[in-house]
Amino acid sequence: MTSSRGTIPGRALAAALALSACTLACSTHEASPPASGERSTTAPVAARSTAERGTVIGGEKVARVVAWPHAGTRDATVRAQLLASVGDRLDAAPVPVLAPPQSGRSTLSLGPSWYALTVHGEGFLLHTHGSAEARLHPHVRAYEPTHPMRGGAGYLTRNEEVWSASWIEHGVAYGFEIECDRRVVPWCDDERAVQERLESLVYVGGRGGAR
Amino acid sequence: MNRARTLVALALLLVPAAAKADPFYRPVGELVPGSGDGAADATVYAPGMRYPIQDAPSFPNSQVWGVGGSEGPAGSQCDEANFSYPWHDNYCETRSWDMPLCPSGTGHQGQDIRASSCDNLTHPYLSVLPGTVTSIGSYSVYVTAEDGTRFDYLHGGNLVVSEGDVLAQGDPIGLVSNQFGGTSTTVHLHFNIKQDVAGVGFVFVSPYMSLVAAYEELTGLGNEPPAGPVDAVDCESIRGWAQDPDTPDQPVQVQVWFGGPADAPEATGVTIVADQHRDDLCDPLGSCEHGFELEIPRSLRDGQSHPAFVYAVDTEGGSLQPLDASTTEFSCAPPAVPEGVRRAIAGPEAQAAWGFSPFWELAPIDAAAVAAIDVGAPLDDAPLWVRGDADPESTVWLIDGGRKRSFGDAAGLELWHVVVGAVETWPQASVDGIPEGTPMRPEVFLVEDDAGVLYVMDDPACPPGDDCGGGGGGSDGGGEGTDGGGTLGDGTGGDEGDSGSGGGGEARDDDGGGCGCTQSRSTPFAALWLVLALGLQRRRRSSSSRVSAARLCTPSRR
Numbered sequence: 001m002t003s004s005r006g007t008i009p010g011r012a013l014a015a016a017l018a019l020s021a022c023t024l025a026c027s028t029h030e031a032s033p034p035a036s037g038e039r040s041t042t043a044p045v046a047a048r049s050t051a052e053r054g055t056v057i058g059g060e061k062v063a064r065v066v067a068w069p070h071a072g073t074r075d076a077t078v079r080a081q082l083l084a085s086v087g088d089r090l091d092a093a094p095v096p097v098l099a100p101p102q103s104g105r106s107t108l109s110l111g112p113s114w115y116a117l118t119v120h121g122e123g124f125l126l127h128t129h130g131s132a133e134a135r136l137h138p139h140v141r142a143y144e145p146t147h148p149m150r151g152g153a154g155y156l157t158r159n160e161e162v163w164s165a166s167w168i169e170h171g172v173a174y175g176f177e178i179e180c181d182r183r184v185v186p187w188c189d190d191e192r193a194v195q196e197r198l199e200s201l202v203y204v205g206g207r208g209g210a211r
Numbered sequence: 212m213n214r215a216r217t218l219v220a221l222a223l224l225l226v227p228a229a230a231k232a233d234p235f236y237r238p239v240g241e242l243v244p245g246s247g248d249g250a251a252d253a254t255v256y257a258p259g260m261r262y263p264i265q266d267a268p269s270f271p272n273s274q275v276w277g278v279g280g281s282e283g284p285a286g287s288q289c290d291e292a293n294f295s296y297p298w299h300d301n302y303c304e305t306r307s308w309d310m311p312l313c314p315s316g317t318g319h320q321g322q323d324i325r326a327s328s329c330d331n332l333t334h335p336y337l338s339v340l341p342g343t344v345t346s347i348g349s350y351s352v353y354v355t356a357e358d359g360t361r362f363d364y365l366h367g368g369n370l371v372v373s374e375g376d377v378l379a380q381g382d383p384i385g386l387v388s389n390q391f392g393g394t395s396t397t398v399h400l401h402f403n404i405k406q407d408v409a410g411v412g413f414v415f416v417s418p419y420m421s422l423v424a425a426y427e428e429l430t431g432l433g434n435e436p437p438a439g440p441v442d443a444v445d446c447e448s449i450r451g452w453a454q455d456p457d458t459p460d461q462p463v464q465v466q467v468w469f470g471g472p473a474d475a476p477e478a479t480g481v482t483i484v485a486d487q488h489r490d491d492l493c494d495p496l497g498s499c500e501h502g503f504e505l506e507i508p509r510s511l512r513d514g515q516s517h518p519a520f521v522y523a524v525d526t527e528g529g530s531l532q533p534l535d536a537s538t539t540e541f542s543c544a545p546p547a548v549p550e551g552v553r554r555a556i557a558g559p560e561a562q563a564a565w566g567f568s569p570f571w572e573l574a575p576i577d578a579a580a581v582a583a584i585d586v587g588a589p590l591d592d593a594p595l596w597v598r599g600d601a602d603p604e605s606t607v608w609l610i611d612g613g614r615k616r617s618f619g620d621a622a623g624l625e626l627w628h629v630v631v632g633a634v635e636t637w638p639q640a641s642v643d644g645i646p647e648g649t650p651m652r653p654e655v656f657l658v659e660d661d662a663g664v665l666y667v668m669d670d671p672a673c674p675p676g677d678d679c680g681g682g683g684g685g686s687d688g689g690g691e692g693t694d695g696g697g698t699l700g701d702g703t704g705g706d707e708g709d710s711g712s713g714g715g716g717e718a719r720d721d722d723g724g725g726c727g728c729t730q731s732r733s734t735p736f737a738a739l740w741l742v743l744a745l746g747l748q749r750r751r752r753s754s755s756s757r758v759s760a761a762r763l764c765t766p767s768r769r
Contacts, residue, residue, distance in 0.1 A: 051448035051506035053571050054483035057466065058258040060570045061358070062409055062559050063663055107374040109345045114359035114407075116345035118374060127346045131359045131407035134559040137254055141630060142564035142593045143311045143411045155414065157308035159320045160365050160401055161392055162351065166412045171558060175361075175405065175413040179348035183393040 059135030063113070066095055066132050067171045068209035075101075075202035082106060082204055086117075093206040095130040095172045101200055102126055115206075123184035127177040128201060134173060149198055156195070163194045176201065235426070236271075236298035239419045243276040243283075247305035248314045255424050256404050256416045257360060259474035260339035261380050262425040263324065263402050264387065270294050270325040271422055273301040274397045288397045289329035300419045311411050320415040321363065321403035322422060326387045329398050332368050334387040336400050338378040339425065347374050350390035354378060357476070363403035366390050410563030428530065437463050437523035439485070439501065440535035444519065446512070446543035451534060452492055452501045453485045453523035460498045462486035464524035466531060467505050472520045473531050479570065481505065485523070506571070512543040513575035546574050549656055552587030553666035556657075562665065564593035566628025569657060569665065578661035587671050588612060596629055599639035607634050612672045614648030627651055648672070 078101050083090055086108040090097060093108070093115040105120045113133035119126045145153035145167070154167025163178040176198055180188030187193040240251030262269065270293065276283045278290035286292075301323055303313035310318030326334030338354050339362055346353040352364045352372065368388035372378065389395040404418045439453030455463045465485045471478030487502035511517050518540050522531035556562055562569075595610040607624060608615035618624045624631065649670045656668040 050487070051504045052483055053506050053508075053568075054467065054481035056568070056570055057480035057482055058256065059254070059406075059408070060479075060568055062562060062569060064407075064559055065663055107345065109343045109355060109375065111343070111355065111357055111359055114355065116343075116353070116355050116361075118346040118353075125346065125348045127353065129345070129355070129359075129361065129405075129413060131413055133359055134407045134409040134563075135256075136409045136559065136563055136568060137256075138566065138568070138628075139252065139254070140312065140408055140410045140563055141566065141633070142560070146309050146311075146316070154412065155309040155311055157310060157317075157320065157415075159306055159308060160351075162348075162365075164320075164415075166414050168412050168560070173407040173413040177346070179351055179392065181349050181393045 055138060056136075059137045062134050062136050064132040064134055064171050064173065066208060068206070069096055069170060069203050071209050074204055075099075077101070078202050079204040082108075082117075090205040091207055093130075095132045096170045096206045096209070097204050098128050098130065098169070098174060098176075098201040099204045100126045100128070100197060101202065123181040124188060125177075125179050126197065127175075127179075129175040129177075131173045131175075132171075149195070150201070156191075156198075161188070163188070165194075165198050170203075235296045236423055237300065239300050239417065239423075240303075241299065242301060242304055243273050243299050246273060246276040246282070246301065247303050247318065249300055249303045250313050250318075250417055252312070252417045253420050254417065255420045256406055256418070257340065257356075257362070257421040258424070258480065260362075260421055260425050261337060262422065262429040263336050263339050263362075263364065263400060264326050265335040265337055265383075266327065267426070267430045268294075268296075268327050269426070270296070270327075271298045271301075271322050271419070272325065273299060273304060274323045274399055275304065276301070279397070287329075293325060294328065298423075300417075302415075302417045302419055311414055312408075312416060321365075321401050322418045324400045324402055324422070325398070326400070331398050332386045332388050335383050336364060336367060336385060336387055338362075338380060338382045338384055341380050342378055344372045344374050344376040344378065347372070349392045352384055354384070359407055361403075361405040363401075363405065365401035365403075366396055366399060408563075409559035427525075431530075436530075436532040437525055438532065438534070439523060441521050441537055441539060444539045444541050446507055446541065448507060449505045449519060449521065449539070449541075451485075451503060451521065452489060453503070453534060454492075454496055454498075454501045455523070455526045458526045459496065461526055462500055463526055465503050465505075465534075466522045466524060468520045468522070469508070469511060469517055471518070473522055478520075481508075482524075507541060507543055508571050509546060510570050510573045510575060511541075512545055514542065514544050516540055516542045545576060546656075548574065548576055548580065548584070548658065549652070549654075549668050551652075551668045552585045552671045553581065553658055554587040554669050555589040556665045556667060557589065557592050561590065561592045565590065565667075566630075567655060567657060567665070567667070569659070572655045573657040573659060573665070576658050578659075581658045581660050581666070584658070584666075584668075585671070586666075587669060590667060594629075596634040597637045597642060598634055599642035600636045601639040603636075605639075605642075607631070608642065608645070609651060610645070611648060613646070614672070615642065615645040616648045617650045619650055619653075623651060623653075626653075627655060 078099050081103045082099055085106040089108055089110060093110055094113055095115060097115055097117060099117055100119055102119050102121050107118045109116045114129065114131045116129045145155060147154055147156040149165060149167050150169055152167060152169065154165055157164045161180065161182065165176040167174055178188065178194055178197060182188055239253050240249035242249040272293065274280050277293045278284050278286040279288040301319055302321065303310065303318035306317055306319050308317055310316065310320060340356045342354040342356040342362065344352060345355045347370065350366050352367065352370065353361055355361045364384055366388055367385035368390050370385040372384050387398060387400050389398045402418055404416050404421065405413060406416050407413045408416060435456045437453050437455035439451055441449065441451040443450045449467055453463050453465050455461065462484050464482050466473060466480050466482050468478045468480040473480060483503050483505050485503035486500045487504060488499050489502040490499065492501050493499040521534045521537040523534055524531060556565065556567065596607055597610055598605045598607050606617055607629060608617060618627055618629065652669065658666050658668065
C-alpha cells in the first residue's frame with residue numbers, strides 16, 4: 001500500500017539537478033543512447049533458489065535512532081512541575097519526553113523503547129507517547145503527512161471525540177491525544193485550540209542528551 | 212524428504228472432517244455497503260492477543276451503519292441483526308479525519324464491538340496483552356504493551372483499573388457500556404490498536420484480523436487440525452508440507468518461529484503459504500500444492516545455533532498445530548560481504564519506503580568489519596522509480612544520483628521491493644537522456660554499524676569529473692552467488708558462495724578502478740531540459756532528500 005496523495009516536486013527537481021551536475025561531469029565519455037522504449041541490456045539478476053521469504057508476523061521491529069536534544073533546551077518550568085508529579089523517572093525515559101505546559105495529576109509510564117505521559121486537566125486529559133521502536137510491515141511504504149505541525153508535518157485526526165496527532169520529531173514517533181468532557185471544555189471542538197496545545201508541547205527530559 | 216515423517220502426518224489426516232461452520236466474519240476491508248472504502252489489510256498487528264470481550268459470542272460491526280445507528284436502518288440498537296454473524300470490518304468506515312492507512316486517507320480508527328447483548332454494564336472486557344494502563348479518560352482506557360503497541364478501550368464503565376496499573380493478559384478492565392464524555396453512545400466497545408509503523412509513525416492500524424485470530428483462539432470452532440511434517444532444515448531453507456483436512460484442496464498458512472515457540476516474547480515468527488507443487492503429495496493427499504520452503508534469514512546466519520518451531524494454521528480457526536518434527540535447530544556461518552561501498556539508510560521511514568527488511572537482508576557482520584567498508588553516498592529517503600512513456604512495459608529504472616539504474620528483470624524488481632504501481636511514467640526522451648549507472652546488484656545486502664545505522668552495499672557512484680570509463684555496466688560481475696550451503700548444526704559453510712561477488716562493482720577493479728558509471732547519453736541539453744520537465748512533475752511520495760552530485764559521488768572511508 002502506498003500513498004497516492006499529495007504533490008511534492010522537490011525530490012524530482014533535486015534529482016534532475018543532480019543529473020545535470022553528473023551529466024556535465026561525465027560528458028567526456030559518451031555511449032550510444034538506447035532507442036526509445038528499448039529494454040535494458042544490463043545483466044539480469046542472478047538465479048535464485050525456490051526458497052521463499054515469509055512475512056514477519058506482527059511486523060519487523062526496527063530501532064529508531066534518537067536525536068537527543070541538548071539538555072539545555074529542556075523547559076525548566078514544565079520540567080519542574082512534572083518532576084514534582086512523576087519524580088526522577090522522568091530522566092529514565094528512553095526517548096525525549098514532550099509534555100504540555102498544563103499542570104495537573106500526571107502519570108508517566110515507561111517501556112524499553114517508549115514513554116507515555118498523561119496529564120489531567122479540568123474536564124480533559126492530554127496524553128503524549130513517544131516510541132523509538134517501529135514495526136516494518138511490507139505493505140506499508142512511504143506516506144505523505146497531511147498537516148503541518150511542530151515545524152514538520154504529521155497527521156491530525158479526531159474520532160470518538162478524541163483528538164489524535166502523530167508525527168516524527170527527534171527521530172522518535174510521537175502521538176498526542178486530547179480527550180474532553182464536552183460539557184465543560186468547549187475549546188475541544190476547536191481545531192485551532194487543539195493545534196495550539198500540540199505546538200505547546202515542550203521537551204522536558206529523558207535519559208539521553210548532553211547535560 | 213523424510214518418508215517416515217510424511218506417513219505419520221498422512222495418518223493424522225485420515226480422520227473424518229468435522230462439519231464446516233459458515234465463516235463468522237466478512238473479509239477484512241469489506242465494510243457495510245455505503246459506509247466507506249475499506250482497507251483489505253490482512254495483517255495481524257497484535258499477534259497472540261486475547262479477544263477483548265470476556266465471552267463469546269461477540270459481534271464486531273458498525274454502530275453508525277447498524278440497526279438504530281444514525282446512518283443505518285431504523286430500529287433499536289438491541290435489534291437481533293446487530294447481534295448476529297457475520298462480522299463486518301469498520302476500521303476505515305467513513306469519517307472526516309486523517310487515517311493514513313485507509314484507502315481514502317480518512318476513517319474510523321478502530322473497530323466497534325458488541326458483546327452478546329445490548330445490556331449495559333454487564334459484559335466484562337479484558338486486557339488483550341500484558342501491559343501498563345497509561346491513561347484513563349472520561350470514557351477511554353489506554354493500555355500500552357511492552358513493545359509500545361497501545362490498545363484503546365472506549366465507552367466502558369465500572370472500571371477496575373487505575374493509571375499505572377500493570378495488567379496481565381486477560382485481566383479485567385471494566386464493563387461494556389455507552390460512556391461518551393458527558394453524553395452517551397450505543398452500548399459497545401470501541402477498540403483501537405495504535406502502533407509505531409515505519410513509514411508513517413505512531414498511528415492507528417487495523418484491528419480486524421487481530422480480532423479474528425483472537426476470536427478463533429477463544430472459540431475453538433471445533434474442526435480437524437492441519438498436519439504435515441518438516442522434511443528438512445539446512446542453511447538453504449526449512450522445507451516441508453502441510454494440509455488441513457477440512458479444506459484439503461486449499462493451501463494452508465505455515466508459521467515458523469525463530470528463537471522460541473509461537474508468541475514467545477523473544478521469538479520472531481514468519482508466515483508463509485504452503486502452496487508449492489510437489490509431485491510426491493498428489494496421490495497421498497489428493498492434491499499437490501501443499502509444499503513450503505522457507506529461506507533461512509540472513510540475520511540469523513551468524514554461526515550461532517538458532518531454534519525454530521514450525522506450525523500449521525487451521526483454515527477454520529483454532530490453535531496453531533505443530534508439524535511433525537516441528538522443533539528444530541540450525542547454525543549457519545555469516546555470509547561474505549560483497550565488495551563495494553556502504554550507503555546509509557536514513558531510518559525506519561526510509562527502510563519502509565525502500566522495502567528493506569533487516570530480518571531477511573541484514574548480515575550479522577562484526578561492527579569493526581563494517582567500519583572498514585568505504586562509505587558511499589546515502590540512499591535517498593525514498594526511491595524514485597521511472598519508466599518511459601513509449602511503452603508501458605518498458606524498463607523500470609531507479610533514479611539514483613542523477614543516473615538511471617536497471618533492475619534486470621521482474622525478479623530484480625521483486626528483489627528490490629519495487630512497487631510497480633508507484634513507478635512514475637516520464638517522457639521517453641527524458642528517460643533516454645539520463646545517463647545510465649551500474650545495474651542494481653543481484654541481492655539486497657544490508658550491514659549495520661555500531662551506532663545502529665543501517666547501510667546497503669552498493670557500487671560507488673560516479674565522481675564528478677571522472678571519465679566514467681570503468682564498470683561497463685557490471686555485466687561481467689557474475690552476481691553474488693549464494694551465501695553458501697553451510698552445514699546443519701555445525702556452524703560451518705557459507706564461504707563457497709563468494710565467487711562472482713560484486714556485480715558491476717567487481718568489474719571496475721579489473722580495469723584500473725574506474726567509477727562504474729555506464730553512459731547511455733549525457734548531453735547537458737537533455738539534462739537541462741529534464742530540470743524543466745521535472746519541475747512540473749507531480750510527485751507522489753514525500754521525501755526530504757536533497758540529492759547532491761558531489762555528495763553522491765565521493766566515497767570516503769569512515
